[in-house]
Amino acid sequence: MAHRGRVVESTGSWYEIAYEKNDHTATIKCRLPGRFRLEDHHLTNPIAVGDVVQFEINEDQSGSIEVIEDRENYLIRKSTHHQEGNQILVANIDRAYVVQSLKKPRIKPGFLDRFLVTCEAYQVPVHIILNKLDLANESDQGTIDKFRNLYSSLGYKVLLTSIKNEAALEKLKQDLKDNTSVFIGPSGVGKTSLMNYIEPSINRKVGAISSYNEKGKHTTTFAKLLPLHFGGYLVDTPGIREFGLVNIEPWELSLFFPEMLEYRQQCKFNNCTHSHEPGCGVMQAFEEGYIHPDRYDSYLNILDSLENK
Numbered sequence: 001m002a003h004r005g006r007v008v009e010s011t012g013s014w015y016e017i018a019y020e021k022n023d024h025t026a027t028i029k030c031r032l033p034g035r036f037r038l039e040d041h042h043l044t045n046p047i048a049v050g051d052v053v054q055f056e057i058n059e060d061q062s063g064s065i066e067v068i069e070d071r072e073n074y075l076i077r078k079s080t081h082h083q084e085g086n087q088i089l090v091a092n093i094d095r096a097y098v099v100q101s102l103k104k105p106r107i108k109p110g111f112l113d114r115f116l117v118t119c120e121a122y123q124v125p126v127h128i129i130l131n132k133l134d135l136a137n138e139s140d141q142g143t144i145d146k147f148r149n150l151y152s153s154l155g156y157k158v159l160l161t162s163i164k165n166e167a168a169l170e171k172l173k174q175d176l177k178d179n180t181s182v183f184i185g186p187s188g189v190g191k192t193s194l195m196n197y198i199e200p201s202i203n204r205k206v207g208a209i210s211s212y213n214e215k216g217k218h219t220t221t222f223a224k225l226l227p228l229h230f231g232g233y234l235v236d237t238p239g240i241r242e243f244g245l246v247n248i249e250p251w252e253l254s255l256f257f258p259e260m261l262e263y264r265q266q267c268k269f270n271n272c273t274h275s276h277e278p279g280c281g282v283m284q285a286f287e288e289g290y291i292h293p294d295r296y297d298s299y300l301n302i303l304d305s306l307e308n309k
């Protein structure tokens with residue numbers, strides 16, 4: 001009889017699957033038959049954490065994966081230097097949260113915009129968290145308002161949080177319930193602190209930057225899905241900061257800037273990159289003040305990195 005479950009952990013040689021068994025969630029270690037391995041040459045892992053699979057239970061109580069169901073979405077990164085191709089970090093994500101902190105470290109619009117583009121490109125719904133609001137003094141109110149207004153106007157939900165603001169964190173928990181969510185953000189913005197609040201059983205060391213990083217660097221680390229006691233999963237992904245824009249052509253980039261969509265249709269050339277071409281609708285909109293200068297700046301930076309790849 002075939003069972004259906006979700007990959008919650010992977011070592012590359014076996015996969016831990018969570019599935020419903022007599023009204024509770026059980027886990028089983030499964031192997032993947034060799035015939036799956038060669039199907040997609042661009043991927044170094046045929047199956048990823050987050051995948052929904054069908055499997056059989058063998059006589060020795062191990063499992064054997066039979067079917068990998070189609071993915072709703074996924075995040076990938078380039079494989080580490082000793083391997084060719086791309087690695088799927090995690091599949092079937094309900095929502096990604098890009099975490100920024102107001103101070104220590106301050107907001108990094110370049111990081112944020114790059115990640116928003118990635119989520120748009122891979123069809124991962126994304127929200128923004130502005131954390132460490134407890135560090136705000138009166139003079140920061142303008143920065144906070146501008147940040148929130150800009151990204152809300154682009155269609156992104158912006159949550160203002162602090163590890164000391166229980167009401168905000170409880171609201172975040174409601175958001176996470178029964179979803180598979182991932183926190184992404186630069187070092188030190190408070191991701192671990194948020195995760196510890198949300199799921200105290202994780203009990204992860206806060207500020208433990210270096211050891212965490214080293215591990216990601218030297219071994220091929222795979223993501224894990226951490227179950228939440230109130231339902232849902234948090235993705236625990238050591239290498240997530242390294243992931244990037246893998247398969248985007250320069251002329252496609254503006255498709256992932258929501259505020260450029262209507263103007264790019266007015267460009268004279270349909271492969272316009274909105275950087276130097278005559279008759280460009282996006283540059284005209286920028287000059288007339290319809291596109292925020294910081295966002296256009298991010299656009300040009302990302303474009304540059306795509307063109308120089």
Ligand SMILES: Nc1nc2c(ncn2[C@@H]2O[C@H](COP(=O)(O)OP(=O)(O)OP(=O)(O)O)[C@@H](O)[C@H]2O)c(=O)[nH]1
Nearest residue numbers: 132162163186187188189190191192193206207209
């Ligand atoms: N003032 C203030 N400090 C916070 C808040 N959240 C976290 N911190 C502190 O910020 C530092 C970094 O927090 P972490 O939770 O380790 O940050 P991280 O994003 O997980 O960092 P990496 O593991 O390097 O990616 C620690 O000293 C925390 O105590 C907050 O809301 N307000």
Ligand SMILES: [Zn+2]
Nearest residue numbers: 267272274280
């Ligand atoms: Zn253009």
